[in-house]
Amino acid sequence: MKKYMLFLLLLFLAVNLFALTPKEILDRVDKNMVYRTIKYVGIMTIKKGRRKPRVKKFKAVAKGRDKAFIEFINPGDRGTKYLKLGDELWVKGAYAERADKISGHMLRESMMGSDFSYEDTMENEKLIDKYNVKLIGIEKINGKECYKLELVSKVKKISYPKRIVWVDRNNFVPLKEQFFALSGMLLKEMNILEIKKIGGRFVPVKIKMENKQRKNSYTILEMKKVVIDAPLSNSVFSKRNLER
């Protein structure tokens, strides 16, 4: 009996010693999901209610935490470009003579009518820097065991003061995420539909974002030709590139 009790105690200690803390889990998520640079071709399929889905295609590049550049290439939006630097956003219409600065509060607004905001699409920041995290359970998502984390913001200026994230225990990809307003109202839900291993990382390449404020409203973002951590000049993130 004593040996049995000792064995259980050792097992308990071993499990707790090697168990990840919520911060460590989130840190691993960030290590996997936050890139030095990323380049891809994005295809957004936007579905709103009973309307026919519309498709938008764009090229995106991002560097570090605060630089992103998007150019739309589908007919109808071709030539529309966005430049994000920190909390600042510029847009250049296809036939406009110059780029125009958009007020920073507009970053929270929908990008091109999709369920992704400009911030959602162009964000590349570490969650650990913006949220306090708590482990609230273990659940299965699509047959995969996941850590269920609750993230509460520790910074003032933030679009989603609270998030619930389901993180795959094996590859630390957030398979599902819910975004809440300050009031606690559920605003959006994101589900990862497909993951690929690129450059040693697990990269979500097909993402569905649902607007929980509206019935049957969602956007599916597919990322093609993904290149991670390749060298990228800072001149890409410039007004000159916007006005080309």
Added chain:
Amino acid sequence: MKKFILIILLVLAGKTLLAEIFWDGRFYQQSLLLFKQDTKYIGLTVLDLKLDTRPTDILRIRSEMEYALLNQSSSFFIDYSSDGVTVNSLNAIIMPGNFKFAIGRFLPNWGKGKIFRPLDIFRPQTYFLNMLCFQGVDGFSVKYYLSNLSSVQFIAIPSFDVRNLMPHINHSFTNTINHTLAGLNLEIHIATVDNNIIFVKDTSAGNNIAGLAFKGDAIIGIWGEFFYSFDNKIKSDNFRGTFGADYSFAKYFFMSLEYFYDESGLKDYNDYIDLMRIPRMTFGKEYIMFDFNVLTYEELNYGITYLGNLIDKSFILFPYFRYEIIENGILGISLYHFNGKSNREFAPDKYGNYIFNTYLNIRF
């Protein structure tokens, strides 16, 4: 007709250089119903075509032309006095290194404001009831990018109607006054603000313009433009300034506010109908614009706008509604209410108390 042929030639030239030609089109139909004594209808139909080609990596040729059909000429559509084809822009752009050279017809827009843009010198301004494209100016421009967010631009316009740049409103300015202009625009980004220092010289007269503009964020979005014109020959000067702010909140609501001051503005004008022939957007001294917009869904938004002359107390109030009826097709409806005593700027004297405006804008 000559312009049309020129466009076609350019397209063919681009094609022969084996460049891909991109095009975008727009169909626009606007109807105005005026209710003054009897009901009057004014309609405008526009077919707009934009062409864009890149024969080489650094060379780009762009053009935009419109075919407009009016059921009658009207001051509501200040650029459309008759039917026909208008070439709004046709230019070649070369971008070697950090330079950008442009020659031809283009539309430099130096203003930052939503409605009042005193520094938008080269673009006719109007808050009149339409969403039309504007005809560019013929000239030459060279821009040099000093850094990722700063630049300096030089513009030369051989012939430009300068009536809107004159220090004071003159009733005799009903015919065009074409002068040569040269302008410089230095754009510098500091903190979270884009700043512009502008200087424009009227080389045919003693009139010069200095300007400052900024647009940035201070929790809310803010912008401002300050225009100072001084005529060395007649020893006269004029100051105009605009200041605005906007903010969005609770995901669906958007507000903006803009104030405009024009030192040369008139306090009252008994011959306002004559003044309308001068290409100026405003004739008064002080204005305020307020807009409240609700973005229910991305394809539907509605709101209300107030535009008032603070001196003569006249105003326009118009609720509006925009709905995307098909992909890239927007239906807009608004009801303009004019209010003010007789001979005031927005008085119902000329157009009646109400104008019902509808438009259909389809991109293809």
